Amino acid sequence: MKGYTSSALLLGPALLSQLALAQQAPNGVVHWGIQKRHAPNAPNRLLRRAGPTHQAILQNEQARGGYFATCAMGTPGQKVTLQLDTGSSDVWVPDSTASICNKGACDLGSFDPSKSETYTVVGQGEFDISYVDGSSSKGDYFTDVFNIGGTTVTNLTMGLGAQTDIAYGLVGIGYAINEAIVGNSHSLSSQYPNLPVAMVDDGLINTIAYSLWLNDLDAGEGSILFGGIDTKKYKGDLTRIRIYPSSNGYYFSFIVALTSLQAISPSGNDTLTSQEFPIPVVLDSGTTLSYLPQDIVDQIWQEVGAEYSDRLELAVIPCSKKSSNGYFSFGFAGPDGPRITVRMDELVLDLTSGDPPKYTSGPNKGQDVCEFGIQNSTSAPYLLGDTFLRSAYVVYDLVNNEIGLAETDFNSTESNIVAFASMSATIPSATQAPNQAAVTNRPVATMPSFAASSGFSDTGGSGNDGKDENASAGMPSAFGVAQMSVMGIAMVFAMVGSGVFVLL
Structure with a gap:
């Protein structure tokens, strides 16, 4: 089990620069800006389907339709860009060793657990999410540091897609009861504190709630306020x-x-x-x-x-x-x-x-x-x-x-x-x-x-x-x-x- 140094999230120079700019935002809000980019050509997915306030900026992906936020995972922080999704409840990211990433498709980033000092497996082989067109992501549940919008969750449970045909991860922020592990185990007791709940547990927000402003189709950014x-x-x-x-x-x-x-x-x-x-x-x-x-x-x-x-x-x-x-x-x-x-x-x-x-x-x-x-x-x-x-x-x-x-x-x-x-x-x-x-x-x-x-x-x-x-x-x-x-x-x-x- 790897230890965690609580003093700071060890970010690279580029992320530190962004964080410094974000901390200058007025009204006590942590503001995270991201650059516009196209999502990678992942498989088509036809899927079933918050005290202080913290704000992250989301990219309006007009050509793909998704909204993406840039985050940092692990210690030191590894930058990944994930799709925001109110329709699911797990944060997950492709493993850097996944075959789809080895083919160069993971343009929005992947996660290498061997490079994080704070990575801990908490559910070996228990992360398993699948979609109605046959695409899926499977691997382990793990805990690690998660930073988004200048806000750090110190011990967030996430999924690591070691076997995945989807080239980018998601930030699922729905009800915790809708986590993949609950559906797979058919047990309410298997749910864990997902991102909105963990933010409350860490004292970052007062309640499990957030607001969404996507702006118009031609805009490059929207925002979410937890x-x-x-x-x-x-x-x-x-x-x-x-x-x-x-x-x-x-x-x-x-x-x-x-x-x-x-x-x-x-x-x-x-x-x-x-x-x-x-x-x-x-x-x-x-x-x-x-x-x-x-x-x-x-x-x-x-x-x-x-x-x-x-x-x-x-x-x-x-x-x-x-x-x-x-x-x-x-x-x-x-x-x-x-x-x-x-x-x-x-x-x-x-x-x-x-x-x-x-x-x-x-x-x-x-x-x-x-x-x-x-x-x-x-x-x-x-x-x-x-x-x-x-x-x-x-x-x-x-x-x-x-x-x-x-x-x-x-x-x-x-x-x-x-x-x-x-x-x-x-x-x-x-x-x-x-x-x-x-x-x-x-x-x-x-x-x-x-x-x-x-x-x-x-x-x-x-x-x-x-x-x-x-x-x-x-x-x-x-x-x-x-x-x-x-x-x-x-x-x-x-x-x-x-x-x-x-x-x-």
């Missing part, structure tokens, strides 16, 4: 709504009730309906796109002129639609709950990192093809990923099992950080949504008039009237699809969620 909120990062009221447990009463993931959806454009408004209302949706930063029931997604696609591509197995849309003045209004927790506006420039995404494919026929012939940010799913829980979360300021309160929601203030340059007062304190500056009992009401599902449809047409005048006529005729040719890069194809699979959703 143990606090920033009142300058949202507009209007911050409203608390309840998180729903699984059928057995346990809280595994951030499921909230989506109770209304409207399409609004210069040509009119439509109330979209579904047999699934109230729709259980998971607010998951590890999901690139958003996934809703088929019946309401069909209405959304018809409103905006998106078309399902059998070849790509997802809905696509002319890239010019990004300039549309239309938007969607998502309502939560009943008729008096919060509403979040999501505009088209957050929902029209590049399919490739290079030249986009083009429509070869139909009303959109010659136009560039983009991916649409709302896709269809066949079963609950449904997912609201980054294409929704960028438009919302979201506070996750894992103690009171509540979510705080407000409209985001894009590109805000001001800051007013307020810490949670105690472990049981509710979300600061937030009021509870009234009449949440009305969430159980199921409105009658009817077909909208699509009055908003023509208003979603792009300003360039493509001639698309928003209907899905001749949908297959407008799809990219085989040549167009062949032009897509590996990164573009990865986005087709969208990195949906992160981690294993456990039901005991």
